[in-house]
Amino acid sequence: xxxxFLWFFSDLPxxxxxxxxxxxxxxxTTTVFATSNSADGALEGWTNPTYAYTDDGTNFTTxxxxxxxxxxxxxxxxxxxxxxDGSTINSVTITAEWKNSAADTTGPVLSVGAQLGGSEIxxxxxxxxxxxxxxxxxxxxxxxxxxxxxxxxxxxxxxxxRFRRTDNxxxxxxxxxxxxxxxxxxxxxxxxxxxxAVGSVESTTATGNGNITNTGGQNANAWxxxxxTTSGCTTADSVAAGSGTGGTGAFTASMVGxxxxxxxxxxxxxxxxxxxxxxNEVNILTKPAAPTNVAATDGTNADKVTITWTKxxxxxxxxxxxxxxxxxxxxxxxxxxxxxxxxxxxxxxxxVASDGTSTSQVDLSLSGASTNNGTTHTYKVVASNATGNSxxxxxxxxxxxxxxxxxxxxxxxxxxxATYSDISGATSATYSDTGGAFDGSGRYxxxxxxxxxxxxxxxxxxxxxxAVISVEISANGVISYGGISFNTSxxxxxxxxxxxxxNNGNVAEDFTIKTSAATGGVGWTLGTITGSNIFVYxxxxxxxxxxxxxxxxxxxxxxxxxxxxxxxNGTQNFDxxxxxxxxxxxxxxxxxxTILATQH
Numbered sequence: 146x147x148x149x150f151l152w153f154f155s156d157l158p159x160x161x162x163x164x165x166x167x168x169x170x171x172x173x174t175t176t177v178f179a180t181s182n183s184a185d186g187a188l189e190g191w192t193n194p195t196y197a198y199t200d201d202g203t204n205f206t207t208x209x210x211x212x213x214x215x216x217x218x219x220x221x222x223x224x225x226x227x228x229x230d231g232s233t234i235n236s237v238t239i240t241a242e243w244k245n246s247a248a249d250t251t252g253p254v255l256s257v258g259a260q261l262g263g264s265e266i267x268x269x270x271x272x273x274x275x276x277x278x279x280x281x282x283x284x285x286x287x288x289x290x291x292x293x294x295x296x297x298x299x300x301x302x303x304x305x306x307r308f309r310r311t312d313n314x315x316x317x318x319x320x321x322x323x324x325x326x327x328x329x330x331x332x333x334x335x336x337x338x339x340x341x342a343v344g345s346v347e348s349t350t351a352t353g354n355g356n357i358t359n360t361g362g363q364n365a366n367a368w369x370x371x372x373x374t375t376s377g378c379t380t381a382d383s384v385a386a387g388s389g390t391g392g393t394g395a396f397t398a399s400m401v402g403x404x405x406x407x408x409x410x411x412x413x414x415x416x417x418x419x420x421x422x423x424x425n426e427v428n429i430l431t432k433p434a435a436p437t438n439v440a441a442t443d444g445t446n447a448d449k450v451t452i453t454w455t456k457x458x459x460x461x462x463x464x465x466x467x468x469x470x471x472x473x474x475x476x477x478x479x480x481x482x483x484x485x486x487x488x489x490x491x492x493x494x495x496x497v498a499s500d501g502t503s504t505s506q507v508d509l510s511l512s513g514a515s516t517n518n519g520t521t522h523t524y525k526v527v528a529s530n531a532t533g534n535s536x537x538x539x540x541x542x543x544x545x546x547x548x549x550x551x552x553x554x555x556x557x558x559x560x561x562x563a564t565y566s567d568i569s570g571a572t573s574a575t576y577s578d579t580g581g582a583f584d585g586s587g588r589y590x591x592x593x594x595x596x597x598x599x600x601x602x603x604x605x606x607x608x609x610x611x612a613v614i615s616v617e618i619s620a621n622g623v624i625s626y627g628g629i630s631f632n633t634s635x636x637x638x639x640x641x642x643x644x645x646x647x648n649n650g651n652v653a654e655d656f657t658i659k660t661s662a663a664t665g666g667v668g669w670t671l672g673t674i675t676g677s678n679i680f681v682y683x684x685x686x687x688x689x690x691x692x693x694x695x696x697x698x699x700x701x702x703x704x705x706x707x708x709x710x711x712x713x714n715g716t717q718n719f720d721x722x723x724x725x726x727x728x729x730x731x732x733x734x735x736x737x738x739t740i741l742a743t744q745h
Contacts, residue, residue, distance in 0.1 A: 192206060192208070193205075205321060206320070207318055208319055218306055218307020219305075228294065228328065228332075229332045230295075232330040232331060232332045232333055233331040234294060236289075237289060237302075237326065238328075238329075239304050240325050241257045241321060244322075259303065259305065268305070294328070331362065333362040333417055335417065335420030336361045336419075336422040337359035338358070338422045339425065340355055340412050340413040341395075342427060346431060347431065347432055348434050349403045351400045351403060352398070352399055353369070353387075353398040354395065355369070355396055355398070355413025356394065357393050360392060361417055364392045368389075368396060368415035369384055371383065371384045374408065374410070378410055378412055380416065380421060385398035398413075404431065404458070405458060405459060406528075407430070407458070412425070429532070430530060431459070432530065432533045432534065433528040433530055433535045434535055435527070435536050436463065436527075439454045439538045439541050440454070440543075441541045441543025444518050446545060447596070448484060449482045449486065451543075452541075453479060454480075457528040457535060460529060461529070465524060465526055466526070466537075468523055486544065487520025488599065489517055489545050489547035490516075490519075491550070492514060492516075493514055493604040494511045496512075497511065497607055498588075498608060499609050500652075501610055501611065501744070504613070504614060506577040506578055506579045507609040509577070509578060514594060518544050518547060519547075522544065523540050524540060525537045550595070551595045552574055552576075552592055552594060553571065554576050554578070555592070556580075560608075561589065562606050582610065588608070589607070591606040591607075610651065613651045614652070615649035615650040615742065616646050616740055624637060625640075631727055631728055632675050632726070633724070633725050634723065636721065644718070644719050645717070646719060646740045648713055650713065651713060652744050652745070653715075653745040654745055655744075655745050657704075658739065659701040659739050660695045660738050661698055662736075663680060664736075665735050666734070667729055668734075670698075673694055676726060677726055677729070679726050680725055680726050681694060681724040682695045684720065684721055684722075685719075685720040686707050688720065693707065
């Protein structure tokens with residue numbers, strides 16, 4: 146690109162139009178322009194210096210020199226803001242159109258030069274009226290750059306216009322029509338960038354990938370990826386800085402703080418003084434976040450554990466995990482029933498049937514029976530979408546419960562552990578069976594336990610029986626004392642006919658005894674000492690070692706019972722001793738003695 150600076154505003158075509166006016170800077174010291182043989186170093190001003198702004202061939206800016214071989218000149222600064230930063234400066238050409246005064250025969254020598262950074266860098270001279278031009282070529286030898294050309298103040302770029310008279314003419318005049326500067330430069334353009342597929346996409350982070358394929362003449366001073374949730378992002382949106390140096394080549398950019406389960410549109414970019422270049426647009430869907438509020442039921446249901454959760458944005462599927470087992474895809478839902486969770490169970494325990502504790506019933510109960518909840522499992526939920534899975538949710542435990550127990554008691558048909566049938570109405574944890582055997586034999590019992598959602602269990606069996614209380618008296622229980630005198634004692638030991646009571650039942654028994662008064666003729670009254678029509682009656686359970694008097698007719702002795710804990714088929718002798726009254730009639734008497742058996 147060619148940029149021309151002119152000190153004129155004519156209708157000539159312009160290569161570049163600048164908004165700022167070219168500045169004219171007058172020299173202020175002799176050291177800048179005066180040669181070593183300067184006579185006095187005095188500088189005289191140019192007349193009408195603005196005439197150098199127009200190329201009209203009519204209006205000239207002039208300067209008169211009065212000292213031989215002394216340079217007279219001026220310094221002009223240029224506004225180069227129209228050259229883009231970073232442009233490559235190819236060359237700078239300064240041209241001056243001038244003429245000698247009419248009085249001059251050989252003319253002064255005109256010098257056109259350049260000053261850069263406060264130092265004069267090059268000049269060209271001419272001793273001919275007309276146009277003088279010279280060119281500064283970049284980097285040979287002066288290293289022209291956008292930066293040093295555009296520096297403002299005394300260190301910027303300046304054009305030097307000066308002349309001197311070399312003959313003996315003391316006074317000489319130079320007239321300049323115009324001075325112009327032509328800058329040949331190559332402008333920096335925006336970099337060329339491509340966008341590659343995004344990698345490492347997670348729920349809140351991703352890695353953008355781009356490639357600067359052409360710097361546009363200068364390395365990027367900013368590069369990376371831009372992104373947003375709608376198409377068409379720019380650097381005014383969210384950006385992530387890229388790796389590397391900003392030169393050609395691939396780079397990565399780490400995007401953080403993304404929203405989970407969200408679609409993002411992404412472009413690589415690179416910026417230099419020539420502008421910002423964007424790559425093609427790609428898009429990603431971030432992984433969903435983990436579901437929240439995961440909860441599993443604790444025994445609410447016997448046939449399942451129900452797991453619930455709060456859904457994740459952008460998720461399209463969920464996997465429920467039981468312990469270390471993935472239960473499979475559930476779909477886009479927020480609840481799941483795990484019917485495969487460990488089932489609850491029943492411990493049936495052992496049947497306890499009473500053994501003769503009652504003469505009317507067998508009492509039934511269970512020992513060790515219980516219900517047991519299902520296995521406690523740990524649950525978590527993982528959300529997923531087309532990109533992948535979320536991290537695991539927080540965990541929660543749950544288990545299958547068990548319903549209330551129901552009972553059904555069963556009884557064997559005979560005294561053996563076989564052939565059971567349900568006992569009607571026997572449906573409680575304890576039961577008293579009044580329908581069993583009363584003949585001294587037993588029956589076997591067991592219980593079937595059931596609960597909702599649980600396989601039924603049957604308790605172990607146990608034999609039970611109703612108590613049968615029975616006593617048998619030997620010798621048919623008849624004792625004959627024969628004739629006895631008044632106030633005389635006689636015992637069964639003397640008669641050799643001791644009555645024997647036998648436990649003829651099916652449980653241990655206690656025996657007690659009572660006697661009646663004597664009947665027949667004039668009745669006898671029972672007493673503790675004899676008297677008229679008063680008799681004394683005694684019994685012994687230890688073969689006459691000790692005798693116990695009956696004190697009250699028709700009343701059993703005890704408690705305690707005279708004989709206790711008589712085993713089944715065990716016996717107990719009851720010897721009796723009668724002492725007749727002191728006086729009575731001579732009629733035969735009858736006395737009834739009763740032995741009672743009770744369960745021990």
